[in-house]
Amino acid sequence: MVNILKRRWQLAKVRSGDGSALRDYRFWQVFSRSLFFLDLASPEGNRSYAVDVRHLTDAKTRKQHDNAEGRPPAALYRDGVQVARSNLPTAFPVPGGVIEVAISAFGLKRMHFVPDLGGERVLRPHPRSQEGLRARFGDRFPRTSAVIGTVALVILLAALVVNVLHVAEVVTHSPAIAERVGTFVSPIHLPTWANVTLIVAALLSGVDRALRLQHNRFIDVVSS
Structure with missing residues (x-):
């Protein structure tokens, strides 16, 4: 019951995206931005999803994230187009499940695709992000x-x-x-x-x- 209520609360915070294009990841954003990717199959074919998290979004901007001038702490992109945005923690609905996003004092603690049928997996980090560099170090x-x-x-x-x-x-x-x-x-x-x-x-x-x-x-x- 607690998990169900938590999921409903997270989904209720999600708002429609503004249709903007996903911006390229720049090297100077390594400490202020996290970017993750997920490829999913859907009835319309394979779709590429991206979750963009801005760590330095201030409280004022967070409150304004429903307005055009506001930048949300987290945004969901489908094939490079923003389709949803939300404060954190949140759960973005995607075909077959949700993407759970949450942060701690030192960075992300959740960036997982949770299928409706159970299980979960971490999204793929951008190779130049902090998480991507750490993952590359682990691979090497x-x-x-x-x-x-x-x-x-x-x-x-x-x-x-x-x-x-x-x-x-x-x-x-x-x-x-x-x-x-x-x-x-x-x-x-x-x-x-x-x-x-x-x-x-x-x-x-x-x-x-x-x-x-x-x-x-x-x-x-x-x-x-």
Whole structure:
């Protein structure tokens, strides 16, 4: 039921596109734009879809995205023509399913085609985008990429443990809680330089996972 209501809410935010053409991806947009592609078969024949996400769209423009002068955070293109646009998170309807799009503090966390019959797959990133460059690195150096991914996961897990212990210590030192359950002292107390290093490493790990569209609601909360 929750998933059904969530899907309806996301679909309700989608508005008709303005019919504009998909603009070419420029190298200076690598930190401000994500572009993904999906080829689907339809009764009219094979169609090429693209999802264009503008990360730096400001709040004012987001509110105006239904107007001609506004630029939506996310837009769906069919054969190079804008057919839908929406705020995020959203779900764009396409033949046979939907394209789910969502962002986190460090980039995309969802860019998946979800068929009506079940399953899902990630869309194909533009080769010059951040996600495309990271995917190309993974293809060229699969072992190194796997090691980086594992290290990123371990760092986030370590940061999660440290944060949970610290929060537990702070909460149980509240007089009202201490009287009922006692106090807890974290066994891990890092020096300032180690805390800073862990924070920076967790942020970088979060960025790497976002570029690979890897997201876990519990683990990645540390980096966001």
